Amino acid sequence: MKNININLGEIKLDTLNPNDFKDYWEMIANDQVAKKTGFEPVKDESKAKMLFQSENEDHVTFVIRLVDSGKVIGLINLFSEIGENFEPVYDNLELGYFMNNNYQKRGYMTKALSAVLENFDEASLIEATVNQNNEPSMKVLNKLGFHQIDKYDGYKTFELKLS
Structure with a gap:
């Protein structure tokens, strides 16, 4: 599911492209x-x-993009968990995500993560660690869930068990 393009109304899930750097840096530079x-x-x-x-x-990186302007307002990452022998555990994924402060508390992340989880069938367990x-x-x-x-x-x- 590396290539994704799902319209979710005001936002869509999409893949990261080279033109997204300015929006990406705006988010990762934000205190x-x-x-x-x-x-x-x-x-x-x-x-x-x-x-x-x-x-x-x-x-795998997905972007949350405003449909009207194309601006990237958030990122969702999925990556293999590291096992006991420092080997990747491909059935267990780690989830990371963040959103531009100006677009938080609008339900965008819930909607985007829900779409990723509905369309992702490459793992049996997803974990997320938060402050x-x-x-x-x-x-x-x-x-x-x-x-x-x-x-x-x-x-x-x-954690969320998918299977």
Whole structure:
């Protein structure tokens, strides 16, 4: 399911393309987005370009795009969980996602993640780890049927069994 194009009304799920760099950097450089998702904001353009180019190498990246303007307002990543011997466990995926602050609290992420989960049949289990203070993200996961399985160092882990 690497190539996706699903219209969801005001937004659509799409693949990342080279013209999306400006929107991508706007999100990863944002202090609030970084804090909520647990990474350091990327202010250096060359580092941002390196991260942008690596987006589809080790995992699958979907963008949440406004239908009217084409602006990328969010990203969803799925990547293989690392097992005990540091080998990928292809049936178990890790989920990561973030959204531009200006477009949060509109239901876009719930709608987009729901579409990804409905169309993704390449795994039996998906896990997501979120900052324990990120209530909106935990609310999204709960709406989608994820259940909390762990809590550690200020984070909570949720899982969804697909099969």
